[in-house]
Amino acid sequence: MQYNFSQKFASLKPSAVREILKSDAGKNNVPFSAGNPAAESFPSDFVRRAAEQILESRPVEALQYGISEGWAPLRETLKKWCEERCGIDMSKNELIVVSGAQQGIELTAKVLCNEGDTVVAEDPSFIGALNAFRSCGLKLAGVPLDADGADPAALERALASDPKARLVYLIPTFQNPTGITASAARRAELYEVARKYNAIILEDDPYRETRFAGADVPTIKSMDSDGRVVDCGSFSKVLSAGLRVGFVVAAPELIAKITVAKQCSDVHTNMLAQMIVDSFVNAGHIEAHIAKIRRIYGRKYALMADGAAKYFPEGVTMTAPEGGLFTWCGLPKGSDALAVTALAKERGVSVVPGLAFSVREGENVPFIRLNYSTPSDEQIERGMAILGGVLSEYVAGLNE
Amino acid sequence: MQYNFSQKFASLKPSAVREILKSDAGKNNVPFSAGNPAAESFPSDFVRRAAEQILESRPVEALQYGISEGWAPLRETLKKWCEERCGIDMSKNELIVVSGAQQGIELTAKVLCNEGDTVVAEDPSFIGALNAFRSCGLKLAGVPLDADGADPAALERALASDPKARLVYLIPTFQNPTGITASAARRAELYEVARKYNAIILEDDPYRETRFAGADVPTIKSMDSDGRVVDCGSFSKVLSAGLRVGFVVAAPELIAKITVAKQCSDVHTNMLAQMIVDSFVNAGHIEAHIAKIRRIYGRKYALMADGAAKYFPEGVTMTAPEGGLFTWCGLPKGSDALAVTALAKERGVSVVPGLAFSVREGENVPFIRLNYSTPSDEQIERGMAILGGVLSEYVAGLNE
Numbered sequence: 001m002q003y004n005f006s007q008k009f010a011s012l013k014p015s016a017v018r019e020i021l022k023s024d025a026g027k028n029n030v031p032f033s034a035g036n037p038a039a040e041s042f043p044s045d046f047v048r049r050a051a052e053q054i055l056e057s058r059p060v061e062a063l064q065y066g067i068s069e070g071w072a073p074l075r076e077t078l079k080k081w082c083e084e085r086c087g088i089d090m091s092k093n094e095l096i097v098v099s100g101a102q103q104g105i106e107l108t109a110k111v112l113c114n115e116g117d118t119v120v121a122e123d124p125s126f127i128g129a130l131n132a133f134r135s136c137g138l139k140l141a142g143v144p145l146d147a148d149g150a151d152p153a154a155l156e157r158a159l160a161s162d163p164k165a166r167l168v169y170l171i172p173t174f175q176n177p178t179g180i181t182a183s184a185a186r187r188a189e190l191y192e193v194a195r196k197y198n199a200i201i202l203e204d205d206p207y208r209e210t211r212f213a214g215a216d217v218p219t220i221k222s223m224d225s226d227g228r229v230v231d232c233g234s235f236s237k238v239l240s241a242g243l244r245v246g247f248v249v250a251a252p253e254l255i256a257k258i259t260v261a262k263q264c265s266d267v268h269t270n271m272l273a274q275m276i277v278d279s280f281v282n283a284g285h286i287e288a289h290i291a292k293i294r295r296i297y298g299r300k301y302a303l304m305a306d307g308a309a310k311y312f313p314e315g316v317t318m319t320a321p322e323g324g325l326f327t328w329c330g331l332p333k334g335s336d337a338l339a340v341t342a343l344a345k346e347r348g349v350s351v352v353p354g355l356a357f358s359v360r361e362g363e364n365v366p367f368i369r370l371n372y373s374t375p376s377d378e379q380i381e382r383g384m385a386i387l388g389g390v391l392s393e394y395v396a397g398l399n400e
Numbered sequence: 401m402q403y404n405f406s407q408k409f410a411s412l413k414p415s416a417v418r419e420i421l422k423s424d425a426g427k428n429n430v431p432f433s434a435g436n437p438a439a440e441s442f443p444s445d446f447v448r449r450a451a452e453q454i455l456e457s458r459p460v461e462a463l464q465y466g467i468s469e470g471w472a473p474l475r476e477t478l479k480k481w482c483e484e485r486c487g488i489d490m491s492k493n494e495l496i497v498v499s500g501a502q503q504g505i506e507l508t509a510k511v512l513c514n515e516g517d518t519v520v521a522e523d524p525s526f527i528g529a530l531n532a533f534r535s536c537g538l539k540l541a542g543v544p545l546d547a548d549g550a551d552p553a554a555l556e557r558a559l560a561s562d563p564k565a566r567l568v569y570l571i572p573t574f575q576n577p578t579g580i581t582a583s584a585a586r587r588a589e590l591y592e593v594a595r596k597y598n599a600i601i602l603e604d605d606p607y608r609e610t611r612f613a614g615a616d617v618p619t620i621k622s623m624d625s626d627g628r629v630v631d632c633g634s635f636s637k638v639l640s641a642g643l644r645v646g647f648v649v650a651a652p653e654l655i656a657k658i659t660v661a662k663q664c665s666d667v668h669t670n671m672l673a674q675m676i677v678d679s680f681v682n683a684g685h686i687e688a689h690i691a692k693i694r695r696i697y698g699r700k701y702a703l704m705a706d707g708a709a710k711y712f713p714e715g716v717t718m719t720a721p722e723g724g725l726f727t728w729c730g731l732p733k734g735s736d737a738l739a740v741t742a743l744a745k746e747r748g749v750s751v752v753p754g755l756a757f758s759v760r761e762g763e764n765v766p767f768i769r770l771n772y773s774t775p776s777d778e779q780i781e782r783g784m785a786i787l788g789g790v791l792s793e794y795v796a797g798l799n800e
Contacts, residue, residue, distance in 0.1 A: 001626050001628055003512075003600075003653055004512070005511055005657055006511055009510065009511045014468075014659065036465050037464070044455060044460070044463060047455055048455035052448060055448035055451060059444030059448070060439045060442060062640075063444060063641070063643065064436055064437070064640075065436050066642060098666075099499060099666040103665060103666040110406065114406050114408075115515055132665075239463075240462075240464075242464050242670065242671030244667070244668070244670045253403055257405055260409065260412050260531075260535070261535060263414060263528070264535040265502070265503060265665060265666075266498075266499040266665075266666065267500055267644070268644070269644070270670040272643065272673070
């Protein structure tokens with residue numbers, strides 16, 4: 001039979017990144033296209049012992065239905081985490097456990113936006129969030145980034161020009177795909193613009209704990225004096241991506257609505273995973289584990305930066321992130337990132353072309369995103385040499 | 401600040417059942433209001449050993465991101481499951497793993513319905529599904545049930561009278577809240593009506609494996625000659641509710657869209673849980689485990705039926721389910737189910753008033769739903785004696 005899909009889904013495509021990953025799977029290529037945490041960053045032994053202990057001592061709690069807000073002990077643990085590590089005043093905020101930050105983003109959009117409303121996002125931005133907004137029937141408006149994060153003047157123009165733009169989606173720390181971190185001053189400016197236009201800021205903060213250089217910058221949520229910031233956190237990069245545990249922190253009234261949305265979506269997050277996260281945070285060696293992750297990513301990024309310095313031709317730029325998983329390479333004017341992506345793939349290196357992250361679909365974006373968390377050290381070294389060759393060849397062709 | 405919630409969420413309330421459960425938690429009452437599987441039905445030892453073995457042998461796979469379709473080995477396992485146990489022709493269908501049947505319901509509604517469309521559901525029906533439809537901005541139309549399931553003539557009237565009614569939500573086996581199972585002939589009739597109006601049937605089938613009396617009835621999906629049935633299954637009642645693993649089976653084109661929606665919602669379902677379900681289905685003792693669950697629920701229902709026969713006054717009816725978790729008590733004409741619920745609660749027995757399951761909100765529905773899977777045998781015996789007293793008192797008052 002002929003199916004009539006909803007308007008919002010009729011034209012929605014699967015994430016280009018995930019499709020690239022699927023087509024790459026099993027091939028002997030260098031996966032600069034992925035967004036996976038490093039396999040060696042997972043505390044597998046800890047998780048195995050924690051799961052065993054939980055299923056030994058509280059099996060019924062782990063296997064029975066829970067409440068949509070999240071497992072009560074974990075919520076308390078995470079409230080402390082948010083106060084201590086993210087500077088959030090939890091006396092004024094509430095918290096819900098969600099199945100990864102992705103779900104936090106989607107639920108927030110659902111409860112705050114009507115179809116046809118506009119979400120203002122950094123351009124480029126995280127494709128998973130952009131698709132979640134599209135799947136809610138929302139329009140997207142883009143705000144360019146400079147080296148200090150999203151441009152406040154552009155944000156102001158976007159909000160001023162569109163009365164239906166009332167949600168601002170930002171990844172201020174180690175932004176995906178650019179790797180850029182907004183300074184504290186820039187965050188304060190962005191917050192003031194949101195306040196001026198009575199907009200809500202959705203702060204997506206999954207990479208915070210992966211910092212390997214520079215000093216922590218306060219979350220926008222920590223500056224939130226009037227309850228207009230929704231903060232999404234995640235354990236995907238700190239503990240495990242496959243366990244799908246994240247959280248949303250916001251004013252109690254907002255969390256109450258998000259809880260209703262969560263109930264409608266999947267009732268509650270996997271109990272065993274919630275209990276494992278709780279054990280992990282309370283086990284006492286989390287600082288050592290996070291330090292280990294930072295060392296891994298710092299080393300991998302340094303290898304990538306070395307490779308770029310050694311092999312990339314003049315005219316190709318690369319951001320210098322202080323954490324997170326990604327760096328963003330600018331190609332010379334007139335470059336077609338899709339052609340570079342195809343050529344790199346042919347030579348065994350997969351990257352993601354810039355347009356995958358654009359709020360405007362189908363537009364050429366002369367950038368490629370490189371991930372350094374997934375490939376092995378050897379793959380990074382080899383991949384950067386290959387990619388350098390591809391870029392040199394491509395750029396030489398441009399200049400002919 | 402003042403929040404502007406989306407139209408679809410502005411008026412949406414948390415599930416009345418979950419609110420009742422939360423207010424009951426920790427009190428020494430008889431939980432006839434719950435919908436939890438029996439604690440003793442969880443194969444805790446098996447899950448503990450399986451988790452340990454998985455985290456020992458494939459830790460990275462369990463902790464890393466997966467694909468939105470679900471873990472490939474589990475998908476193969478479930479396809480076989482659907483062919484063998486549900487009579488579904490998997491050569492014409494595809495399958496996606498979801499985070500419980502609740503998610504399958506919500507994703508199906510999202511990809512098939514525009515805001516303002518109508519979902520036709522049995523009335524009364526599962527509150528979680530009704531709220532998921534409401535959260536998608538959908539209207540609800542009700543089809544009454546008789547002893548043989550949803551009334552095909554009423555379904556035809558609902559579809560004929562509303563051009564925006566193109567999705568039909570049915571729980572044909574051990575319906576929640578009524579416990580009614582539609583016969584094969586009735587299912588065929590409902591399918592024909594849907595075909596006549598080119599509607600899609602969403603068949604919610606979470607209770608199938610809990611049958612303790614009577615003979616299996618084929619799924620509507622097994623009768624689906626033209627790809628208009630979406631089937632949602634779940635391991636919540638067979639293995640564990642807290643693990644949040646279910647699946648959706650439908651035509652490949654529909655599953656492809658649902659996969660995009662899944663990606664936007666939560667990327668993928670918890671990997672460890674998927675791997676545990678796969679171990680469970682393939683472990684070889686699943687028949688014995690299901691037989692055990694059937695014995696537990698058969699015994700618990702028999703205790704409840706005995707209690708009703710012994711203590712319920714004339715004029716109160718109760719359905720006689722052959723599986724599932726619920727039975728549905730009709731109160732005499734003129735009864736106020738909320739008053740009965742309040743009186744029962746005062747005496748230590750919590751039940752859910754009929755209006756919680758109504759497609760029309762706020763209407764008096766002179767029924768209460770009783771759950772026999774959650775309470776212990778002792779609680780069932782004690783609770784039915786108390787409830788019998790409450791009902792006798794209430795009915796006597798009515799007749800004064």
